[in-house]
Amino acid sequence: MAGKPMIEMRGVGKWFGAFQVLKDIDLGVAQGEKIVLCGPSGSGKSTLVRLVNGLEPYQAGKVVVDGIELGNDPKAIEAVRLEVGMVFQSFNLFPHLTALENLTLAPTWVRRMPKKEADAQALQLLERVRIAEQAHKYPSQLSGGQQQRVAIARALAMKPKIMLFDEPTSALDPEMIKEVLDVMVELAGEGMTMVVVTHEMGFARTVADRVCFMDRGEIVETAAPREFFEAPKTERARLFLSQILGH
Amino acid sequence: MTWLRRNLFGSWPSALATLALLWLAWTLVPPFVEWAFLKAVWTAPDPRSCRAEGAGACWALIAEKHRFILFGTYPYEQHWRPGACILILLALYVLSALRRFWRPALALAWLAGLALIGVLMWGGVAGLPYVENERWGGLTLTLLLATFGIAFAFPLSILLALGRRSRLPAVRVLSVAWIELVRGVPLISLLFMASVMLPLFLPEGVTIDKLLRALIAMIVFAAAYLAEVVRGGLQAIPHGQTEAADALGLGYWKKTLLVVLPQALRIAIPPLVNTFIGFFKDTSLVVIIGLFDLLTSIKVALGEPAWSGFGVEAYLFASLVYFVFCYAMSRYSQNLERELERSRSHVLKGN
Numbered sequence: 001m002a003g004k005p006m007i008e009m010r011g012v013g014k015w016f017g018a019f020q021v022l023k024d025i026d027l028g029v030a031q032g033e034k035i036v037l038c039g040p041s042g043s044g045k046s047t048l049v050r051l052v053n054g055l056e057p058y059q060a061g062k063v064v065v066d067g068i069e070l071g072n073d074p075k076a077i078e079a080v081r082l083e084v085g086m087v088f089q090s091f092n093l094f095p096h097l098t099a100l101e102n103l104t105l106a107p108t109w110v111r112r113m114p115k116k117e118a119d120a121q122a123l124q125l126l127e128r129v130r131i132a133e134q135a136h137k138y139p140s141q142l143s144g145g146q147q148q149r150v151a152i153a154r155a156l157a158m159k160p161k162i163m164l165f166d167e168p169t170s171a172l173d174p175e176m177i178k179e180v181l182d183v184m185v186e187l188a189g190e191g192m193t194m195v196v197v198t199h200e201m202g203f204a205r206t207v208a209d210r211v212c213f214m215d216r217g218e219i220v221e222t223a224a225p226r227e228f229f230e231a232p233k234t235e236r237a238r239l240f241l242s243q244i245l246g247h
Numbered sequence: 248m249t250w251l252r253r254n255l256f257g258s259w260p261s262a263l264a265t266l267a268l269l270w271l272a273w274t275l276v277p278p279f280v281e282w283a284f285l286k287a288v289w290t291a292p293d294p295r296s297c298r299a300e301g302a303g304a305c306w307a308l309i310a311e312k313h314r315f316i317l318f319g320t321y322p323y324e325q326h327w328r329p330g331a332c333i334l335i336l337l338a339l340y341v342l343s344a345l346r347r348f349w350r351p352a353l354a355l356a357w358l359a360g361l362a363l364i365g366v367l368m369w370g371g372v373a374g375l376p377y378v379e380n381e382r383w384g385g386l387t388l389t390l391l392l393a394t395f396g397i398a399f400a401f402p403l404s405i406l407l408a409l410g411r412r413s414r415l416p417a418v419r420v421l422s423v424a425w426i427e428l429v430r431g432v433p434l435i436s437l438l439f440m441a442s443v444m445l446p447l448f449l450p451e452g453v454t455i456d457k458l459l460r461a462l463i464a465m466i467v468f469a470a471a472y473l474a475e476v477v478r479g480g481l482q483a484i485p486h487g488q489t490e491a492a493d494a495l496g497l498g499y500w501k502k503t504l505l506v507v508l509p510q511a512l513r514i515a516i517p518p519l520v521n522t523f524i525g526f527f528k529d530t531s532l533v534v535i536i537g538l539f540d541l542l543t544s545i546k547v548a549l550g551e552p553a554w555s556g557f558g559v560e561a562y563l564f565a566s567l568v569y570f571v572f573c574y575a576m577s578r579y580s581q582n583l584e585r586e587l588e589r590s591r592s593h594v595l596k597g598n
Contacts, residue, residue, distance in 0.1 A: 055490055055493060055494065081493065081495070081496040082496045084494075085494070086491075088487060088490070088491065088494075090487050092485075092490060093491075094488065094506055094510075096509050096510050096513065105495070105497075105505060105506075106496060109497065110497060110501070151491075155495075158495060
């Protein structure tokens with residue numbers, strides 16, 4: 001993968017008080033590349049992915065997203081957020097708006113898209129995540145899997161260049177995980193640049209270009225998925241894999 | 248029969264409570280009905296017929312003094328003006344209560360309505376004689392104080408509540424100081440301050456009239472209380488909501504207006520209406536700085552020797568008027584909640 005670099009992290013460090021959550025992170029993501037971040041809970045993988053669109057500030061190092069250096073400058077953060085879509089573990093749909101309105105809110109108010117156009121685009125996106133018939137329902141009337149698909153469509157409505165996923169299937173009942181992963185696999189097939197925090201190793205195998213294994217705030221190992229799953233180089237990665245694949 | 252036995256005489260304590268209530272109703276209701284309706288004097292050219300042996304409630308007092316109660320000391324031949332204002336206000340209330348009128352034009356209707364009320368009450372244009380606001384009074388004044396008070400205090404309270412959570416220290420300190428200082432003193436003392444102290448601080452020659460001063464004091468007071476209610480609603484919004492809005496690139500104001508406030512205010516409806524109702528009744532405190540609201544008008548009407556001694560009737564009537572307005576607010580808020588319920592979140596799980 002030698003596309004144009006979309007995300008560049010150099011020596012990034014972050015502290016919560018005296019506790020260091022991220023230590024000297026170096027990570028580059030090229031255009032169209034799919035990265036899966038995994039690791040035990042508390043390893044800093046969610047923090048790392050949230051840092052990319054400025055939801056978490058950082059104290060050391062440099063983060064450049066699509067040529068914009070984040071820093072702690074609100075203007076830069078705003079500019080980056082226009083390029084980056086984010087999907088959360090707990091969906092975070094707006095409960096007072098219908099699925100369709102969830103999708104049109106940001107395009108109409110941030111991108112100043114005319115309402116008709118925004119509606120048409122939203123319906124098209126809902127079609128794409130196979131949920132168009134639920135367009136006029138409120139989030140509370142949808143299942144978890146449906147809500148997460150709406151959330152993905154909502155992020156796509158801003159036409160992002162990069163999509164971040166923070167454990168998108170962890171809050172779902174098992175039977176709903178597949179419908180969400182299918183949408184993500186499709187998205188990957190269309191060439192979207194993706195950074196995904198997940199424990200879905202099947203997804204990592206089929207989609208990821210690289211798997212980054214994190215532990216205690218560090219990226220311990222980076223490898224192609226096959227290499228990582230079949231011959232992890234570090235003891236910590238072996239232990240982690242035996243824990244999540246062992247049952 | 249079975250229903251009776253199960254629900255009213257299900258157990259000994261329940262049976263006793265039922266009997267006690269029946270006894271209470273038997274001893275209180277018939278005499279009250281007799282006094283208030285059967286033997287009541289509804290109209291009387293002069294108060295003496297009310298004082299006749301065996302006469303019940305003297306509603307004639309209300310009939311006789313209704314104009315004074317509604318309009319205070321507003322010039323008699325001009326009473327149609329405050330009367331029209333009350334109708335305009337009621338129309339605006341009803342319009343705002345119906346959801347199908349919830350669109351931007353409603354705000355225009357309010358602006359036009361309030362402007363028209365100003366013209367009607369003051370006059371001085373279009374051939375209407377000028378009436379200084381010293382002479383406004385009665386129910387008109389109560390409704391005007393409550394409506395203008397809430398109309399200004401509510402938006403202000405939202406700004407205060409947001410300010411209290413602001414990341415800018417100056418804004419936060421200012422909001423906290425306002426809320427805490429104002430909540431810490433009784434409304435009466437604020438009204439006194441507005442009416443007695445404020446003029447001392449103003450430069451010579453500058454005067455703000457008494458009604459406006461009272462209104463400002465009430466707005467300042469109500470805003471502080473409402474701000475805490477709004478803040479309660481804001482705190483109930485899961486952090487994930489603001490994060491999702493951030494991630495979509497909505498700036499602070501868009502995030503607040505489109506995502507946070509619609510949810511926060513919905514949650515805060517019951518305590519908000521509670522505070523509105525309290526505020527509506529608190530308008531009666533303007534009596535202490537010499538304004539003539541509904542309750543004061545009634546007191547003055549009773550001060551006339553001919554009608555003295557009928558305080559029960561007068562105050563019952565005042566209670567009824569207050570009750571009608573407060574109950575309407577309460578019912579309205581319940582309907583509103585029910586209507587909004589269907590889109591209520593269970594997305595509160597969060598991580």
